[in-house]
Amino acid sequence: MPNEKDDILLKVEHLCQYFGPVKAVDDVSFDIKRGEVFGMVGESGCGKTTTGRSIIKLYDITSGSIYFDGKRIAAGAGSYKAAIKKARAEMRTADADGKTRLKAEIAEQKRQMAQALSDHKAAGSVTQIQMIFQDPIASLDPRMTVYETIAEGLRIRGEKNKAVIDEKVYRVLELVGLVREHATRYPHEFSGGQRQRIGVARSVIMEPQMIIADEPVSALDVSIQAQVINLLNDLRHELGLTIMFIAHDLSVVKYFSDRIGVMYFGKMVELTTSDELFAHPLHPYTRSLLSAIPLPDPLYERQRKRIVYDPLVEHDYSTDKPSLREVSAGHFVYCNEAEYQKYCQALGA
Ligand SMILES: Nc1ncnc2c1ncn2[C@@H]1O[C@H](COP(=O)(O)OP(=O)(O)O)[C@@H](O)[C@H]1O
Ligand SMILES: [Mg+2]
Numbered sequence: 360m361p362n363e364k365d366d367i368l369l370k371v372e373h374l375c376q377y378f379g380p381v382k383a384v385d386d387v388s389f390d391i392k393r394g395e396v397f398g399m400v401g402e403s404g405c406g407k408t409t410t411g412r413s414i415i416k417l418y419d420i421t422s423g424s425i426y427f428d429g430k431r432i433a434a435g436a437g438s439y440k441a442a443i444k445k446a447r448a449e450m451r452t453a454d455a456d457g458k459t460r461l462k463a464e465i466a467e468q469k470r471q472m473a474q475a476l477s478d479h480k481a482a483g484s485v486t487q488i489q490m491i492f493q494d495p496i497a498s499l500d501p502r503m504t505v506y507e508t509i510a511e512g513l514r515i516r517g518e519k520n521k522a523v524i525d526e527k528v529y530r531v532l533e534l535v536g537l538v539r540e541h542a543t544r545y546p547h548e549f550s551g552g553q554r555q556r557i558g559v560a561r562s563v564i565m566e567p568q569m570i571i572a573d574e575p576v577s578a579l580d581v582s583i584q585a586q587v588i589n590l591l592n593d594l595r596h597e598l599g600l601t602i603m604f605i606a607h608d609l610s611v612v613k614y615f616s617d618r619i620g621v622m623y624f625g626k627m628v629e630l631t632t633s634d635e636l637f638a639h640p641l642h643p644y645t646r647s648l649l650s651a652i653p654l655p656d657p658l659y660e661r662q663r664k665r666i667v668y669d670p671l672v673e674h675d676y677s678t679d680k681p682s683l684r685e686v687s688a689g690h691f692v693y694c695n696e697a698e699y700q701k702y703c704q705a706l707g708a
Pocket of ligand 2: 404407408409573574
């Protein structure tokens, strides 16, 4: 039995990414296990892309830590700065003993902050994690041939041997269902589905352990969506990839994901296995997402009522404050104590 620590490939701890007053991601924690497909869903603007971009280090994150394969690859200074500020404020009214304790506390926070920022910098860019973007048109340079597009990452990494690059480019083209002859063409000559295959090729050529697929099928016709999802699923098995799959609705991630995290307004509100989420959705926002999935059953469709989620109606967080709590083994819900009791009862736990 591998121990649980070896089993976890990505660990996101208290991730915050703020843009001025906008808390795009606000204290989000989750793990992704080696080899699993982790689905992340939530409506537009809830912070999914920001989470992905934080993981591949496109930002100096506001606060929190991200670990990949046991090593801290990203960290922010926010929580340390806040702790130092708090200790300094307490210093003003503290007695002599208190002052000594607070001074030590500040020194320790400073030490940890320096370590965090040094880890962040030392890890550099992490090519072991590659991201596939939502819009294949916007993310492909129209002036570059397919060959140049796919080879770009290798070149940036310092690969100069033409024979090695050729061999790899032609191999991934085949892997994603394109052919050698496509290499000399330009993105505009391809359909949406084929362009997304080019995007996939550009990622897998870097031989990543993990791929973050950010709504990779949202811009595609429904008929093409399944093809791209099947491709990702095949590659996952062939290459032993771990996948974080971002989508704005649950129907796309349902069959593909081992576990699913539901985000709402910068927070992770529910996290559990795909099966458990569909069998026992607990957070009212998850329920509203589920109620939005159409089923091919006319009777059900006629009776289907969309549940609208209004946080002000659903929760009273004035005194009893919410946090992410484990309601049953591996099933986490963002809730307060009263809601926690209610959810436990609902599960018969
Ligand atoms: N670079 C940025 N600067 C300022 N605000 C941003 C930036 N990127 C995202 N945001 C804001 O952060 C929030 C989350 O955005 P995003 O992560 O793109 O959501 P999603 O991918 O779930 O649709 C939104 O309110 C968005 O406007
Ligand atoms: Mg997005």
